[in-house]
Amino acid sequence: MNRRRKQRLMAVTAAFVLLAAAVSVMLVSLNDSIDVFYTPTEIHNGKTATGKKPIVGQRLRIGGLVVPGSVERDEDSLSVSFELVDSGPTVKVEFDGILPDLFREGQGIVATGELRNPTLIAATEVLAKHDEEYMPPELAEQLKGIKHFKPDDTKTSAGSYQ
Known part of the structure; x- marks a missing residue:
């Protein structure tokens, strides 16, 4: 794998991890206000x-x-x-x-x-x-x-x- 593909893969992986973390934080926050x-x-x-x-x-x-x-x-x-x-x-x-x-x-x-x-x-x-x-x-x-x-x-x- 060349260097450019590795950088793209790392960027996509980092974006996915950040998105998953943001969704998790939102769900935990909403769970406290759901009746x-x-x-x-x-x-x-x-x-x-x-x-x-x-x-x-x-x-x-x-x-x-x-x-x-x-x-x-x-x-x-x-x-x-x-x-x-x-x-x-x-x-x-x-x-x-x-x-x-x-x-x-x-x-x-x-x-x-x-x-x-x-x-x-x-x-x-x-x-x-x-x-x-x-x-x-x-x-x-x-x-x-x-x-x-x-x-x-x-x-x-x-x-x-x-």
């Missing part, structure tokens, strides 16, 4: 297609209906906790801040936050839907025709709300 959407059932059972569950400490978005009777407000601060449900088990959400005006029990919401344990989300943002059209399509499909009630102590089937 994957989950439903309460997917948090418990994992995503339907992959079975992948969120890990503790992961940022995520969760959507579901606020379980009637589950909203608890702290009288000394803006802290509020409530349970979310879709078609299965519930997940508790804790939020410290001002809730949207449209927030109420039985209402569909989307919260952004961090998974603290497998059934607890520490939310940094809560969005309430403004009408029946404001809902992720996969959540709307799961919630068709389901009525949700706060479970009483006599029910034995955990997470069944029909």
Whole structure:
């Protein structure tokens, strides 16, 4: 191989290595700002297609209906906790801040936050839907025709709300 070809090969190899490094840095940076959407059932059972569950400490978005009777407000601060449900088990959400005006029990919401344990989300943002059209399509499909009630102590089937 002559000298000129070696220089070209080295230049192409260096350009490829720099491009790979730049793409790697971008992907690592973006990974910290990506919020994957989950439903309460997917948090418990994992995503339907992959079975992948969120890990503790992961940022995520969760959507579901606020379980009637589950909203608890702290009288000394803006802290509020409530349970979310879709078609299965519930997940508790804790939020410290001002809730949207449209927030109420039985209402569909989307919260952004961090998974603290497998059934607890520490939310940094809560969005309430403004009408029946404001809902992720996969959540709307799961919630068709389901009525949700706060479970009483006599029910034995955990997470069944029909």
